[in-house]
Amino acid sequence: xxxxxxDGRLLHLLADEPRIGVLEASRRLGVxxxxxxxxxxxxxxxxxxxxxxxxxDPAAVGYPVTAFATLEIKxxxxxxxxxxxxxxxxxxxxxxxxGHGDMLxxxxxxxxxxxxxxxxxxxxxxxxxxxxxxxxxENPVPLRIIPLVRQASGLAxxxx
Amino acid sequence: xxxxxxDGRLLHLLADEPRIGVLEASRRLGVxxxxxxxxxxxxxxxxxxxxxxxxxDPAAVGYPVTAFATLEIKxxxxxxxxxxxxxxxxxxxxxxxxGHGDMLxxxxxxxxxxxxxxxxxxxxxxxxxxxxxxxxxENPVPLRIIPLVRQASGLAxxxx
DNA sequence: GGTGAAAGGTCATTAAG
DNA sequence: CTTAATGACCTTTCACC
Numbered sequence: 001x002x003x004x005x006x007d008g009r010l011l012h013l014l015a016d017e018p019r020i021g022v023l024e025a026s027r028r029l030g031v032x033x034x035x036x037x038x039x040x041x042x043x044x045x046x047x048x049x050x051x052x053x054x055x056x057d058p059a060a061v062g063y064p065v066t067a068f069a070t071l072e073i074k075x076x077x078x079x080x081x082x083x084x085x086x087x088x089x090x091x092x093x094x095x096x097x098x099g100h101g102d103m104l105x106x107x108x109x110x111x112x113x114x115x116x117x118x119x120x121x122x123x124x125x126x127x128x129x130x131x132x133x134x135x136x137x138e139n140p141v142p143l144r145i146i147p148l149v150r151q152a153s154g155l156a157x158x159x160x
Numbered sequence: 161x162x163x164x165x166x167d168g169r170l171l172h173l174l175a176d177e178p179r180i181g182v183l184e185a186s187r188r189l190g191v192x193x194x195x196x197x198x199x200x201x202x203x204x205x206x207x208x209x210x211x212x213x214x215x216x217d218p219a220a221v222g223y224p225v226t227a228f229a230t231l232e233i234k235x236x237x238x239x240x241x242x243x244x245x246x247x248x249x250x251x252x253x254x255x256x257x258x259g260h261g262d263m264l265x266x267x268x269x270x271x272x273x274x275x276x277x278x279x280x281x282x283x284x285x286x287x288x289x290x291x292x293x294x295x296x297x298e299n300p301v302p303l304r305i306i307p308l309v310r311q312a313s314g315l316a317x318x319x320x
Numbered sequence: 321g322g323t324g325a326a327a328g329g330t331c332a333t334t335a336a337g
Numbered sequence: 338c339t340t341a342a343t344g345a346c347c348t349t350t351c352a353c354c
Contacts, residue, residue, distance in 0.1 A: 003221050011214060018212035021351055037352090048220040052178035054171060054203075055210040056305045061312040062162050068228075068257065068264060070294075082300045089307035097228065097294040104228060104294065105301075108308065134257040134264065140242045141265075143303075145216045147249035148268065152221040183326060192343045197328075 003048060006031065008153025010039055011049075015146050018052065063090065063108040065115050066136040069122060073102040077127030084125045090118045107133075163208060166191070168313025170199055171209075175306050178212065223250065223268040225275050226296040229282060233262040237287030244285045250278045267293075 003011075006029065013025055020028075026036040043049045058066070073081050078096070085091050085105060093106040107122065109115035115135070123131045149155075163171075166189065173185055182200065186193040203209045218226070233241050238256070245251050245265060253266040267282065269275035275295070283291045309315075 011216060015213045018214070023351060033352095043214075046220060047217055050215040050217050052212050052214055054174045054178070054212055056171060056309060057207050057210050058305070058308060060206060060208040061309060063308060063312070066255070068255075086301055089311040091301065092305065092308065093303045094299070094301035095226070095228075095296045096298040096300065097296055099292075099294040104296075106303075132259070134259040136255045136257055136264075138256040139254070140256065141246055141251065141254035143253045143266075145218070145252065148218060148223060148252065149216060149221060151249040152223070181326060182328085193327090194344080195342055198341075 003043070003149070003153045005153050005155055006035075007039060007043060007048070008149050008155045010036065011043070011149045011153075012146055012155070058092070058108045062110055065109040065112055066139070067107045067109070067115055067119075067133050068136070069105050069107055069119065069131050069133045070097075071103040071105065071123070071128050072130040074127050074129050078102070081125060081127045084127075085122060088118070088121055091122060163203070163309070163313045165313050165315060166195075167199060167203060167208070168309050168315040170196065171203070171309045171313075172306055172315070218252070218268045222270055225269040225272055226299070227267045227269070227275055227279075227293050228296070229265050229267055229279065229291050229293045230257075230260075231263040231265065231283070231288050232260070232290040234287050234289050238262070241285060241287045244287075245282060248278070248281055251282060 009029055010025065013020060013028055022036050022040065023033055026033045029036065040049075058064075071081070081103070082094065085094055085103075090108050091105050092108060095104045096102060097104050105122070107115070107118050109118045112135070115133075119131065119133055122128075169189055170185065173180060173188055180188075182196050183193055186196040189196065200209075204211075218224075231241070241263070242254065245254055245263075250268050251265050252268060255264045256262060257264050265282070267275070267278050269278045272295070275293075279291065279293060282288075
């Protein structure tokens, strides 16, 4: 289940320089080629590394506005609502959560005005009782994983 | 600012098969290698592609519990709170938002019990007036970008 | 450790806005 | 005229056996 210190250093290296090769990585880590290859294979096989997909910035493709919407769902309508939300391209992420609301989703839009259109499309569905939206103003900490990897692998702070 | 249809197809291809090479991509897209290379360079230079960092699953490294916390911040304490939150490895993402709360953050933990420890660490800071947490039960739509890329580039549905 | 393949760079030519 | 695509060539580097 866990990852060790070498896994942590490898992940950190890959995050810093994603286009690094196995050979170069083995040099930086001070281990044999085969070791890096085996670790990489294992990390992918166990699902630690889901993939290396391009990290696309929604703002850079014309969607600079982000918002989080909490949706209250009518009992028994969950599956239908999920299917509906999945068809909205501006809906980037959907969670079912505890608490007063039932679902939390991340939305993007071309502008604040456009956000209204997106929200209308999202909530324009029977089964959604109520929606409350919070617009993102700043993003002081963009989605990150390295600090957690350090924690999980027992790495110290500082570069590794 | 925007991206065209070829950019969209390239991003889609990269998302599908992240380890694809420039040469193979050029074959699949039916354009010259230099074209793919130029598009890739431009997409990265303009910030559309932030990087190709490994997509690490927090659950697979021992943090299967996800939660969203809304924090109400005392006026003028924003910067200090941000700095504090940034030191918490289990805090994966931080936004400042409109609405009743002032900040929204994504947290992970080793268990529901461990989440209490994380929350205590997060809110154990002067400047945070109140916190409300929603635990994620399911994630029907994990963070995705391709549908938005299609929308932005004018691609039709279906594979491409 | 060797070998075939691909990445990355440059260039001149050509097409399209 | 400016921008982009193309195919060619070359060198270094890597992945695989």
